[in-house]
């Protein structure tokens with residue numbers, strides 16, 4: 001179980017503190033999928049980065065399966081069982097796709113295993129094994145590869161930041177299938193940040209973040225109708 005208690009993250013703007021994440025508390029149960037949505041600039045990615053340890057919280061607590069991980073750095077949180085796929089994945093010149101996935105899995109993978117992982121996110125496998133994880137990969141290829149790195153290993157908690165961004169229709173359907181498969185097993189907690197209705201519909205619970213605060217959190221059946229009425233959710237396949 002993930003317990004987030006009174007999490008606040010501030011930045012300095014022109015010498016003045018600005019709260020990007022303000023006193024946010026929520027839980028994610030084992031096997032649960034929580035989808036976080038809300039208007040652009042609301043603080044969703046910042047919250048994810050604070051959970052992963054990329055940004056440091058000013059106050060609050062993060063407890064994973066009873067272990068207080070608030071003071072842990074990124075590596076330590078990854079070892080504690082958190083996997084994270086960036087909204088805009090970083091690139092690694094000189095590293096092959098094959099090695100990148102083996103590092104993510106934490107063990108040497110066979111070619112067949114790498115191919116299976118790549119196929120799972122809609123990447124035409126063998127052609128990519130020796131490609132470098134650099135600027136020669138397209139945005140959509142990089143995004144899918146990044147998602148494959150999180151899926152390469154079992155985690156307690158996986159966080160995917162806008163997995164739909166820049167992904168074509170066919171690959172998007174494959175990704176949705178992957179998320180559904182993990183969700184069905186109920187072995188990992190999933191936090192998906194998304195504006196995409198098809199992803200939001202997979203949620204057990206939905207959390208809406210606006211101006212750095214939780215605006216609503218609740219079961220999908222309660223939150224989604226109001227969301228669809230008001231319309232911050234995107235039904236197109238391009239964003």
Ligand SMILES: Nc1ncnc2c1ncn2[C@@H]1O[C@H](COP(=O)(O)OP(=O)(O)OP(=O)(O)O)[C@@H](O)[C@H]1O
Pocket residue numbers: 011020038039040041042043044045046047
């Ligand atoms: N390190 C930083 N320094 C200054 N401002 C920041 C920093 N990180 C985020 N912000 C600001 O905090 C706000 C929240 O950004 P964040 O990326 O978390 O929003 P978001 O909800 O993920 O948005 P989107 O839906 O557009 O991806 C934005 O106004 C952003 O410009």
